[in-house]
Amino acid sequence: MRPINIGLTQEQRQGVIDLLNADLSDFYLLLIKTKKYHWDVVGPQFRSLHQLWEEHYTALTANIDEIAERIRALGGYPVGTAAGFLKLTTLREHPGDLPDAHEMVARLVVDHEQIIRNLRAHIERCDESYNDQGTADFLTGLMGQHEEMAWMLRSFIEGESVENSRVQSETPVATR
């Protein structure tokens, strides 16, 4: 096969591919979690959250495709198994429970913030360790999208601590 000659060494491209596969895995987990809450949510904010999460998973689906195809463009192969995504993700799953709407939003804020921190670190490594300004720019665009999604979610629980939300409130959702 003809070698890829875009001004990056094999080692530089592999370093970037590894970062992108980690991001791909986080995005897949976030896609699953966002869809699950889109399906499960109940309460007075049902319609708003149901629709917002559809917008978010639509954007995530498009971004997942872009990350995977960028990995191919750099000569690598995207992770494509559930086991592979679980191995690489930095997000935590919450199997078997049915949180209230507030807790769903709070958990997704935590996930988006984790992804933003990861992307910030990966942007720096792409630029400084691997000399790949193209991927750094690509990830910067994705980080901006997650910052906006996190803000939208945070706005639902404005004035309440995201940290405290991990303790389930006794207050029914309907009275909030």
Ligand SMILES: [Fe+2]
């Ligand atoms: Fe739907």
